[in-house]
Amino acid sequence: MGLFEGFLVTLRQWRRHVTIPYPDVKRPKPLRLHGRHVLNRYEDGMEKCIGCELCAGVCPARCIYVRGADNPPENPVSPGERYGFVYEINYLRCIHCDLCVEACPTEAITESKLFEFSFTDRRDAIYTRDELLVDDEGRPKKLPWEDWRPGEDEHTSAWMRATSPSGVAAYEGKVAWSGELGYGVRPPEAGQSDAPPAAGEIPAAAAVAPPADEDDD
Numbered sequence: 001m002g003l004f005e006g007f008l009v010t011l012r013q014w015r016r017h018v019t020i021p022y023p024d025v026k027r028p029k030p031l032r033l034h035g036r037h038v039l040n041r042y043e044d045g046m047e048k049c050i051g052c053e054l055c056a057g058v059c060p061a062r063c064i065y066v067r068g069a070d071n072p073p074e075n076p077v078s079p080g081e082r083y084g085f086v087y088e089i090n091y092l093r094c095i096h097c098d099l100c101v102e103a104c105p106t107e108a109i110t111e112s113k114l115f116e117f118s119f120t121d122r123r124d125a126i127y128t129r130d131e132l133l134v135d136d137e138g139r140p141k142k143l144p145w146e147d148w149r150p151g152e153d154e155h156t157s158a159w160m161r162a163t164s165p166s167g168v169a170a171y172e173g174k175v176a177w178s179g180e181l182g183y184g185v186r187p188p189e190a191g192q193s194d195a196p197p198a199a200g201e202i203p204a205a206a207a208v209a210p211p212a213d214e215d216d217d
């Protein structure tokens with residue numbers, strides 16, 4: 001190939017932009033992107049976290065610190081006996097694996113899709129319960145060092161778990177979590193498999209009954 005032909009190859013690529021002027025422009029984020037966490041509330045405003053510490057126990061990076069306390073009878077924080085009165089996540093360690101989300105029995109901890117946050121002080125990397133807890137509208141609190149754009153909080157915890165409950169494809173399309181403040185009961189995630197397998201195709205070890213669904217026949 002001569003010099004002129006070589007330049008032609010370059011010129012033919014001239015108008016094919018594969019980059020965007022980020023951060024002025026953000027592309028839509030993938031459905032299952034793991035961003036910074038939120039602590040959710042039920043639709044009546046009560047906190048979902050019961051301070052059980054399962055998320056802290058399962059975290060491979062040891063970056064969650066939870067302490068539970070008995071709910072004050074006259075003014076309970078959560079529907080259970082206990083609530084998480086201390087909840088911290090250290091984002092200098094978090095690898096966004098979402099095992100904490102998988103482990104949580106009440107869907108209290110989920111992840112938004114926000115990854116645009118950074119710190120100039122290491123202490124800011126430790127998110128506290130007050131920062132993680134959604135506000136009175138059920139929306140994530142937008143902290144000064146975070147770059148939220150309009151509409152991005154709509155996608156908070158749009159998926160609840162990395163897999164359907166117990167990982168069985170037969171659960172696909174079935175709601176298996178509770179409603180949350182500001183969003184209600186989120187629709188079930190689709191697309192975990194091309195087509196749900198017939199009952200006989202489910203491996204014996206995973207062949208458990210899908211949750212009862214009154215809408216199902």
Ligand code: SF4
Pocket residue numbers: 058059060061062063064089093094095096097098099100101
């Ligand atoms: S996403 Fe993974 S590393 Fe981060 S807090 Fe949860 S369990 Fe720990």
Ligand code: SF4
Pocket residue numbers: 048049050051052053054055056066084103104105106107108109
């Ligand atoms: S976030 Fe979930 S797993 Fe973690 S302490 Fe609260 S209820 Fe337990």
